[in-house]
Amino acid sequence: xxxxxxxxxxxxxxxxxxxHRHMFGPGPSNVPSRILEAGAxxxxxxxxxxxxEIMNDIKSGVQYMFQTQNNMTLAVSGTGHTAMECAIFxxxxxxxxxxxxxxxxxxxxxxxxxxxxxARVNTIVAPPGGFFTNAEIEQALSKxxxxxxxxxxxxxxxxxxxxxxxxxxxxQRYNCLFLVDAVASIGxxxxxxxxxGIDILYTGSQKVLNAPPExxxxxxxxxxxxxKPVSFFLDLNWLAxxxxxxxxxxxxxxxxxxxxxxxxxxxxxxxLVEEGLENSWERHQKVAEYFHTGLESMGLKLFxxxxxxxxxxxTTIVAPHGYDWKEITSYIMKTHNIEISGGLGPSVGLxxxxxxxxxxxxxxxxxxxxxxxxxxxxxxxxxxx
Amino acid sequence: xxxxxxxxxxxxxxxxxxxHRHMFGPGPSNVPSRILEAGAxxxxxxxxxxxxEIMNDIKSGVQYMFQTQNNMTLAVSGTGHTAMECAIFxxxxxxxxxxxxxxxxxxxxxxxxxxxxxARVNTIVAPPGGFFTNAEIEQALSKxxxxxxxxxxxxxxxxxxxxxxxxxxxxQRYNCLFLVDAVASIGxxxxxxxxxGIDILYTGSQKVLNAPPExxxxxxxxxxxxxKPVSFFLDLNWLAxxxxxxxxxxxxxxxxxxxxxxxxxxxxxxxLVEEGLENSWERHQKVAEYFHTGLESMGLKLFxxxxxxxxxxxTTIVAPHGYDWKEITSYIMKTHNIEISGGLGPSVGLxxxxxxxxxxxxxxxxxxxxxxxxxxxxxxxxxxx
Numbered sequence: 001x002x003x004x005x006x007x008x009x010x011x012x013x014x015x016x017x018x019x020h021r022h023m024f025g026p027g028p029s030n031v032p033s034r035i036l037e038a039g040a041x042x043x044x045x046x047x048x049x050x051x052x053e054i055m056n057d058i059k060s061g062v063q064y065m066f067q068t069q070n071n072m073t074l075a076v077s078g079t080g081h082t083a084m085e086c087a088i089f090x091x092x093x094x095x096x097x098x099x100x101x102x103x104x105x106x107x108x109x110x111x112x113x114x115x116x117x118x119a120r121v122n123t124i125v126a127p128p129g130g131f132f133t134n135a136e137i138e139q140a141l142s143k144x145x146x147x148x149x150x151x152x153x154x155x156x157x158x159x160x161x162x163x164x165x166x167x168x169x170x171x172q173r174y175n176c177l178f179l180v181d182a183v184a185s186i187g188x189x190x191x192x193x194x195x196x197g198i199d200i201l202y203t204g205s206q207k208v209l210n211a212p213p214e215x216x217x218x219x220x221x222x223x224x225x226x227x228k229p230v231s232f233f234l235d236l237n238w239l240a241x242x243x244x245x246x247x248x249x250x251x252x253x254x255x256x257x258x259x260x261x262x263x264x265x266x267x268x269x270x271x272l273v274e275e276g277l278e279n280s281w282e283r284h285q286k287v288a289e290y291f292h293t294g295l296e297s298m299g300l301k302l303f304x305x306x307x308x309x310x311x312x313x314x315t316t317i318v319a320p321h322g323y324d325w326k327e328i329t330s331y332i333m334k335t336h337n338i339e340i341s342g343g344l345g346p347s348v349g350l351x352x353x354x355x356x357x358x359x360x361x362x363x364x365x366x367x368x369x370x371x372x373x374x375x376x377x378x379x380x381x382x383x384x385x
Numbered sequence: 386x387x388x389x390x391x392x393x394x395x396x397x398x399x400x401x402x403x404x405h406r407h408m409f410g411p412g413p414s415n416v417p418s419r420i421l422e423a424g425a426x427x428x429x430x431x432x433x434x435x436x437x438e439i440m441n442d443i444k445s446g447v448q449y450m451f452q453t454q455n456n457m458t459l460a461v462s463g464t465g466h467t468a469m470e471c472a473i474f475x476x477x478x479x480x481x482x483x484x485x486x487x488x489x490x491x492x493x494x495x496x497x498x499x500x501x502x503x504a505r506v507n508t509i510v511a512p513p514g515g516f517f518t519n520a521e522i523e524q525a526l527s528k529x530x531x532x533x534x535x536x537x538x539x540x541x542x543x544x545x546x547x548x549x550x551x552x553x554x555x556x557q558r559y560n561c562l563f564l565v566d567a568v569a570s571i572g573x574x575x576x577x578x579x580x581x582g583i584d585i586l587y588t589g590s591q592k593v594l595n596a597p598p599e600x601x602x603x604x605x606x607x608x609x610x611x612x613k614p615v616s617f618f619l620d621l622n623w624l625a626x627x628x629x630x631x632x633x634x635x636x637x638x639x640x641x642x643x644x645x646x647x648x649x650x651x652x653x654x655x656x657l658v659e660e661g662l663e664n665s666w667e668r669h670q671k672v673a674e675y676f677h678t679g680l681e682s683m684g685l686k687l688f689x690x691x692x693x694x695x696x697x698x699x700t701t702i703v704a705p706h707g708y709d710w711k712e713i714t715s716y717i718m719k720t721h722n723i724e725i726s727g728g729l730g731p732s733v734g735l736x737x738x739x740x741x742x743x744x745x746x747x748x749x750x751x752x753x754x755x756x757x758x759x760x761x762x763x764x765x766x767x768x769x770x
Contacts (some may be wrong), residue, residue: 004662006452009445012658016651018426019435028535028641031428038643040425041403043597045724049706052406060394067391077599078463081618110654113617195387206641212428213597214462214643232498232617233466255466255728256413256591259601260424261646266401273397277389339430344638 008300010338023334024369025341026156026184026314026355028206028213031264035211035271039264046257054266055243055257059372061269062217065186066201068193072236074217074243075265076202077258079185082234083202083218084135085113089181089229090199090236091148094118099146099176101137103130103162104155105345106181114148117230122146127344128158128301141174148177155184157302157344159353161189168197174238178222183207186365187272188284188313193219205261208280208313210358211268214261259328271358279311284361290314291356291366298374303351313361315352316343324373327380328373335379336372406718409754410726411569411699411740413540413591413598416649420596421655424649427565431642439651440628445652447602450571450662451586453578454673456623459628460650461587462643465568467619468587470498472564474614475621476533477583479503484531484561486522487541488515490730491566499533502652503616507531512542513703513731514688519551526559533562539570542729544701545572545687560747568592572657573669573698573742574611576754578604593665593698595743596653599646599730609624656743666697669746676741676751683759688736698746701728701736705762709735712765713758720764721757 006305023030043348044051059073059266066073086111092098099105099115103126111121122144126132132151141149149171152357153162164180165334171178178202182191187208193201200220206213238254240246272280288310292302303316325342329352332338343351356365406414431437436649444458451458461468474493483499485492488511496506507529511517517536526534526736530601533558538547556563562584567576572593614620623639625631637644671696677687680702688701704710710727714737717723728736730769741750 002577004452005579006449006576008658008661009442009449009487010653011442012446012651015402016386016423016426016439016655018429018648020427021429021433023430028428028431028644031645036425036645037428038401040421041401042405042421043408043413044406045408045410046413046598048724054401057394061397064391064394064397067389069391076466081638082463085618085742101394103740109617111672116615116617192390194390203556206428212643212645213431213641214646225466227680228501230501231470231768232501233464233470233496240737255464256589256598258422259413260416260597260598263401266397270397270401273393299484299533299714333421352759361585381656383621 010085011019012137022338022368024356024360024365025339025352026353027204027356027357028211029360031105031212032359035264035267038267038294039260041260043259046255046259047251050117050250051257051259051262052244052251055260056267058262058269059243061273062219065246065269065272066193066219067191067195068219069221070193070201071168072240072245073236074239074245075217075253075262076115078206079213084110084181085231086218087200087202087220088113089117089231089234090225091121091177092117093225093227095120097122097144097146097323098148099124099140099144100150100316101132103132103160104128104157104347105151106152106155107150108345110150128350129160131160131162131309134170137167138170141170141176146176148179150179152181153191154182154189154311154313156184156314156346159311159314160309161185161311164191164196167170172197184311184314187277187280190281202298205265209268211264214258273327284312286364287316287356287363290363291315294366294370298370312354313357314353316347316353319349319351322382323380325349328352328376331376332372335375337373338369340369400671400709401472402726407723407753409739409741409745409750410724411738412589412742413575414742414745415439415738416595416597417744420652423701424597424645424647426645428644428721430642432636432638433646436642436647437629437636438645439647442651443473443647443654444628446651446658447604450657451578451656452576452580452606454577455602456576457603457625457630458604459624459630460647462640462731465589467556469495469566470616471603471619471621472585472587473498474502474616474619475610477502477504478560478610478612478758480505482507482531483533484509484525484529485535488545488731489513489537489542490516490766491537491540492535493730495535505628513735514545514690516694522552526555530559531561533564535564537566538576538699539567539696541699542732544571545694546696549576557582557701567645569696569699572662572665588651590650593658593743597646599643642663665729669697671739672746672748672751673700675748676700679751679755683755687741687767698742699733699740700736701738704734704736707767710734713737713761716761716765717757720760723754723757725754
């Protein structure tokens with residue numbers, strides 16, 4: 001047996017130190033200790049009856065959060081991007097026509113994912129901060145005849161809440177699946193999956209749900225594709241069985257589910273159920289309006305002009321003229337221990353982004369952020385850029 | 386605004402209850418409170434300097450655990466299957482020849498994954514409990530000229546520890562990448578990635594590492610494929626940048642890393658560093674031998690005939706003649722609060738599987754399992770099958 005060629009690293013001989021921070025960026029948001037503690041419960045088996053019970057509770061909570069009766073409800077063992085790819089891999093085949101609405105980074109990424117598996121992808125594009133009318137969407141559906149239409153409900157890169165009414169019905173008319181990204185919006189803005197005719201919906205755990213970023217929920221149809229999806233791990237036929245969605249009497253081992261992440265996800269859904277979905281929507285809307293008024297009274301401008309299209313969870317502020325936005329976010333982190341962020345993708349350099357989601361959505365936190373912004377504008381260098 | 390069509394589920398109004406259990410199946414294993422507590426630290430940003438530091442610590446710990454200087458070391462944000470697909474998606478293109486060694490479920494699954502992305506897959510097959518000689522492997526390499534050869538080091542479905550010496554050199558001679566699955570073996574049995582000529586290696590967090598099942602580590606080369614992999618999320622060019630492996634000065638947002646899973650993974654690597662890799666290998670080997678002797682002195686038979694090919698982490702016992710194996714595992718769970726399991730894939734019905742991994746690998750736990758097995762053989766029905 002040879003001796004070790006790589007010695008034990010010294011860095012791991014120091015204890016783990018994690019700072020406490022106000023997580024007011026576009027996500028992840030702060031996780032209440034109640035949810036962190038749930039995730040620190042002892043590990044049980046990924047096929048034990050108790051975990052199936054917890055997974056059933058998660059299903060019920062997600063159906064409530066999404067307002068759907070769709071039995072094909074499950075949590076993908078991965079990130080928001082995993083859920084996105086799960087949705088696309090299970091509905092699109094090589095050569096299929098796909099349409100994505102691009103008004104920020106998420107439409108771009110959905111297009112890239114569909115392209116990678118050989119779809120013919122077309123896009124409709126709106127400038128950052130903009131959105132699409134139903135007439136524009138219908139025109140594109142009629143022109144490209146896609147099998148799948150992707151739309152971000154909450155465009156976290158630009159702060160846009162996209163109107164949803166009527167689009168599901170359009171998709172139905174053109175025999176097209178309607179896929180909606182609700183990562184940044186779910187629980188913070190009204191959404192009625194069934195009534196709005198949404199076929200496939202996914203979200204993330206680390207936004208309004210205030211769970212650690214590692215578990216993402218997904219609903220969608222199965223049995224659409226003729227061929228097997230490119231990913232075994234994300235094959236919805238397997239996942240549906242593991243989540244008890246396929247009506248079969250027994251569950252077959254597919255992968256080792258992240259049981260502790262199920263614990264924290266269940267707890268975060270319990271918190272949402274306690275408050276009530278409509279109360280949560282209303283709180284996020286009120287806090288956002290209070291925040292927006294405060295920003296405008298400081299002389300700052302909101303990036304999204306139309307009020308009804310402002311995402312209540314993530315606010316985009318026009319990057320203050322004459323300042324280096326990076327200096328502002330760094331100053332606020334260093335001086336106030338608060339994370340806010342700059343733009344992402346097409347909004348880089350154009351905006352500051354502030355996320356107040358789930359337990360972070362409160363007037364007290366708005367006051368804290370407004371105070372930090374005022375302080376930063378006073379102390380950061382003007383005309384540096 | 387329509388009113389809610391799905392009401393708050395009653396099941397989420399009850400508190401989460403998670404039983405304590407001895408997790409002596411093939412994984413997940415018990416997670417020490419030290420690691421659970423690390424994972425309950427507050428969430429910080431996935432792009433904060435502190436998380437990059439923690440990710441660097443993880444890289445160092447994994448390089449030590451794998452015995453490699455390979456800088457392309459990272460933890461995939463997902464399950465062991467995600468790491469498998471990451472390895473295959475980033476090294477195989479449609480039409481490529483791939484060879485997998487099938488002596489249990491993992492070779493079968495690797496074959497299926499490669500087939501789904503259009504590879505021409507050939508297999509060499511050994512019966513459950515068996516393994517391959519280097520001559521057999523060379524013959525297949527020479528015949529199929531694959532770009533990738535897959536082998537499971539620890540075949541958890543059959544309890545086989547596959548010999549590794551010389552295979553990397555064979556692969557090199559045939560210009561083939563050597564991909565090794567070390568999910569069940571790493572930290573519990575000697576492995577020297579660089580010296581053994583392994584090109585790509587992945588493992589899981591929930592076995593010897595005793596971290597929750599949600600984070601999986603992976604090492605491999607980039608820049609091999611000509612076309613983009615089918616998965617954006619698992620594109621190694623993006624992942625390498627997020628993990629600071631590509632030498633670029635700044636990291637670009639790819640996905641929201643599961644920061645709390647990074648905390649617990651770092652802690653589990655710190656535990657391994659504290660004990661020392663060679664001590665951990667030795668402890669698992671000694672405990673396994675003690676266990677195997679105890680089983681044989683009870684009259685039970687080990688499924689893997691050849692001593693040196695017995696996996697020290699997961700022991701397979703020939704299913705006791707005349708008993709229903711399911712009655713045995715259920716009895717032990719109900720009466721002793723211990724998880725042991727039956728077979729998986731090709732070993733279903735043939736074996737009982739007992740995993741003693743990481744902190745679970747101790748003579749005291751062996752005595753506990755032996756006691757439970759004796760009790761079960763006494764109380765379960767004979768000749769039921």
